[in-house]
Amino acid sequence: MKTELHIAIEQAFQQARDALATRDPQRAYPWLERAHILSQRLPLLHTRSHWLMLKAGWQQGDYREVTGQALRMPAALLFSRIWVPLGNTGRARVSALKPMPMSEELRQLLG
Numbered sequence: 001m002k003t004e005l006h007i008a009i010e011q012a013f014q015q016a017r018d019a020l021a022t023r024d025p026q027r028a029y030p031w032l033e034r035a036h037i038l039s040q041r042l043p044l045l046h047t048r049s050h051w052l053m054l055k056a057g058w059q060q061g062d063y064r065e066v067t068g069q070a071l072r073m074p075a076a077l078l079f080s081r082i083w084v085p086l087g088n089t090g091r092a093r094v095s096a097l098k099p100m101p102m103s104e105e106l107r108q109l110l111g
Helices: 004-021 025-039 043-060 063-079 104-110
Strands: none
Touching: 004 025, 004 043, 004 104, 025 043, 025 104, 043 063
């Protein structure tokens, strides 16, 4: 049985994949940021959010985003269970160590 958190993560990933399939990375980013925040403590899903952000950056021709995501993927695998900056959106233009404010909805999903 999937939890409400896992359902929300899957929905965010699906919306992002749909946007990427139509080559619309700008529409994908808000969903990827949501997926990132919700999956930060789940190493494989957290890494998937960075992989899809890398793909969005590639589609957009944003090589800063591509490089930033390539560096964050191994960190997501290694450190997700140890420490994460809660609320961090995961984008390359945001410090990987900076906690960020979250909506009440996201707080509730994270418990």
